[in-house]
Every structure is written in structure tokens, then in C-alpha cells.
Amino acid sequence: MNAIISDLDINRHIRRVLVKHWIDLGKLSIRTTKGRVAIRGYLDRISGSQERLSSPVVDGMFNDIERINGVERMQVDLANWVNSEGKWLLLDRGKNLAKSDAQTSDIRQTSYDL
């Protein structure tokens, strides 16, 4: 039987997943309320990272977050990635630069009911 996991624990586990993939935490907002996770912002690795994020990596990362104990639902709104038919795709880089400044003004939203 799974132990009850708090929203703070879920946040901590999410950050662990993101850190594992060298994601810049300063460009993301993470909020968990009663197991409902909301991730917003600009998804990118910290500067100087040798490899750019790829679709399979982003897919795997959000799959890992979905599987965190206690996560009931996940909503992801990213300025530079869009979910198309279950696959995460990087939006046009030129547009992304402008969007990174505007943060979530033109967000793409994907929700998961688990």
C-alpha cells in the first residue's frame, strides 16, 4: 500500500526528475495542489549543456513525473514545447526566443487525467 504523499513531496520529486535532465528550474513554475500538478513556463536545459532537449527525452521526463506517487493529474503549459498527439515537439526556435521573454503569454496546454 502506498504511503500518503504530500504536495510538497510531489514538488520535490518533480524537481528531482527535472534536475536529472539538467532542466533550468528558474524558467519553470511548478505547483501541486492535492495531487494536481501544474507545470508552466519555458522548458530548457541550463546554459552550457552539451545536448539539447529532444522529444523522446521530454516524453520520458513527463512520463516520469506522471508516475510519481500521489500525482492525480498533470497540466503542462509550455511556451516552447507543444504536445501533439501524445508526443512533445519543440516549437520554432526563432519564435521561442520571443516567447521565453513573454513566458506564458502564448501557452500551449496539455492536461492529463491519470
Place this chain on the structure above:
Amino acid sequence: MKKLLSIDDEPMMLKCLSRALKGKGYDLLVTTDPEEGLEILRRQDDICLALLDVKMPKKNGFEIYRELKQFRNIPVLFVTAYPRAFTAKSDDVVEMWRDEFADGTTDIIYKPFDLPALFEKVEGLIGTACESGETQ
């Protein structure tokens, strides 16, 4: 009341943080002196979050962070205007990212930020001022 400590060499930033977080019900201690900040963290074991500036003249936020992690493992929020301070080209940052960030108790907020973003980061690490911040 949850007690926080902010170390930043800009008094105006400390004033803004203090006003904002106290308004949310947190008890915020502030200092511009990294050594004094570390001493406060050693003496006051009820501090549950440290907010650290990165670029400071006497001792940078990464050095404070590493010293802090040697004697206490509390959540840390880096507050910086320099996103490129977190670079995978720095061996120190890479080591810190792998060794300390990996436990998920560290977050980053970039200046300038709005207050809702600050509150979200703080609450995401320790919860609201009134709720229990215990993690399993």
C-alpha cells in the same frame, strides 16, 4: 510561523523580499553578510528555507550553499539576475547540480520576478506560512 533567511548584498532587494514574505505570514530574517547568514543558519535550527543571492562580493551564493549543506539540509531558493550562473560549463556547478540539487530541495527564481512567482516558489518548497511544511 515559518522562519526564513535571505542573504543578498542588495539592501533594497532584502527590503522587498521582507515586505512581500512578511505580508504572506512568513518570518523573514535578512542579512547582506554571507558569514553572518551562515552563523544565523548554524544557530537557529528553526529556519526552514534559505534564499540565496548568487553574485555577492564577499562570498557567492554557491559557496554559501555548499557550506550550508555541510551542516544542514534545508530547502534553498536561489534568487539571481544571472541565469547563466547556472552553467554546465562550470565544474563547480555540475558537481553541485549532481550532488546537492538532485535531492529536489533546491529551486531557482530569476530577477526580475513578480510576487506571485516568488510566492509560488517559496510555497512549492515549504508550503504556505500556516500549513505544515513537513515532508516524508
